[in-house]
Amino acid sequence: MVIRVLYITGITGHTGTWLLKRLVKEKYQGPIRCVVRQGSNTSLIDQSGLNIEKVYGDLDDLAFLKESMKGVETIIHISWIMHSPKVVEAAIENDVKWAILVHTTGRFSKYKSASEEYIKIEDSLLVLKDKINLTVLRPTMIYGSAADRNMIKLIDFLNRFRAFPLFGKGENLMQPVHARDLGNAYYDVLMNPDVTMNNNYNLSGKNPITYKKLIETVSAKLNKKTILISLPLRFSVVSARIYNKITSKAIISEEQVLRMQEDKAFSYEKAKRDFGYNPIDFEEGIQEEVQLYLKAKGKR
Numbered sequence: 001m002v003i004r005v006l007y008i009t010g011i012t013g014h015t016g017t018w019l020l021k022r023l024v025k026e027k028y029q030g031p032i033r034c035v036v037r038q039g040s041n042t043s044l045i046d047q048s049g050l051n052i053e054k055v056y057g058d059l060d061d062l063a064f065l066k067e068s069m070k071g072v073e074t075i076i077h078i079s080w081i082m083h084s085p086k087v088v089e090a091a092i093e094n095d096v097k098w099a100i101l102v103h104t105t106g107r108f109s110k111y112k113s114a115s116e117e118y119i120k121i122e123d124s125l126l127v128l129k130d131k132i133n134l135t136v137l138r139p140t141m142i143y144g145s146a147a148d149r150n151m152i153k154l155i156d157f158l159n160r161f162r163a164f165p166l167f168g169k170g171e172n173l174m175q176p177v178h179a180r181d182l183g184n185a186y187y188d189v190l191m192n193p194d195v196t197m198n199n200n201y202n203l204s205g206k207n208p209i210t211y212k213k214l215i216e217t218v219s220a221k222l223n224k225k226t227i228l229i230s231l232p233l234r235f236s237v238v239s240a241r242i243y244n245k246i247t248s249k250a251i252i253s254e255e256q257v258l259r260m261q262e263d264k265a266f267s268y269e270k271a272k273r274d275f276g277y278n279p280i281d282f283e284e285g286i287q288e289e290v291q292l293y294l295k296a297k298g299k300r
């Protein structure tokens with residue numbers, strides 16, 4: 001399939017970097033235009049050997065988007081769901097054929113504060129399918145390296161402290177996804193337009209895992225014996241409420257404690273069927289991240 005200009009946002013980010021690596025591996029031939037910022041680290045783009053043009057600008061800037069999308073056929077918008085409305089508006093104005101939008105499974109949270117905005121944005125775009133072909137990709141929590149800003153904090157905590165406070169029993173399910181699996185998924189979606197165009201996919205890790213098991217797995221990979229201190233849920237909620245009343249700079253809210261109990265496991269069967277999505281198991285993926293962490297700490 002010949003693609004005219006492929007326009008990518010967020011290629012310097014955690015998952016975008018894996019997409020770039022896949023494009024390099026596949027010796028992607030077509031012209032690529034990437035949105036970067038003045039401070040972005042573009043070294044991988046510069047060394048890629050691909051036909052990549054960098055355009056400097058901000059995704060909040062509609063005029064920049066409209067101007068930089070001239071001649072574009074397909075967009076992979078990785079950067080952030082909050083930029084999607086402007087990206088799609090500029091794309092429609094430029095007669096872009098297809099926009100692949102990376103959003104989030106956060107839209108499925110039963111807590112409105114987590115999901116309401118995502119649902120509003122996504123649904124307002126999905127009705128535009130008569131103007132542009134759209135594909136929405138919804139990752140779960142992303143991990144894979146220090147760039148994840150999620151799991152790396154947990155790894156660091158478990159490495160530094162012997163005890164870990166667990167709100168409730170930790171039996172809620174999670175299904176974190178490795179950044180590499182997402183980079184590969186973006187590429188495979190792009191290469192399979194016959195099935196992926198105008199479809200939506202949840203992109204999760206191989207198997208659901210309980211939060212407690214997840215902590216135990218990370219701890220084991222660090223060769224630590226972590227003591228899990230299970231705090232009864234009601235106590236945790238009341239404590240968070242009091243804590244938020246007495247400080248204006250609380251680091252956790254009552255609702256965040258409750259949201260931690262929510263299952264965040266999502267099936268990827270449709271992605272498996274349509275473009276062969278086959279993510280890595282958490283145990284294997286986190287092993288890599290722990291090794292990277294320890295290496296950065298100079299321990300191995």
Ligand SMILES: NC(=O)c1ccc[n+]([C@@H]2O[C@H](COP(=O)([O-])OP(=O)(O)OC[C@H]3O[C@@H](n4cnc5c(N)ncnc54)[C@H](OP(=O)(O)O)[C@@H]3O)[C@@H](O)[C@H]2O)c1
Nearest residue numbers: 010012013014015037040058059078079080104140141142
């Ligand atoms: N983290 C999670 O657990 C999670 C879960 C579900 C969904 N998601 C979503 O999945 C997507 C991919 O995540 P990721 O981890 O790859 O993201 P990331 O590492 O945070 O990368 C964000 C990318 O967007 C660029 N960017 C951010 N704001 C910009 C702006 N105003 N103008 C131009 N470029 C901008 C960044 O450029 P610079 O290099 O200049 O910073 C970077 O390339 C994102 O949409 C994210 O919201 C994340």
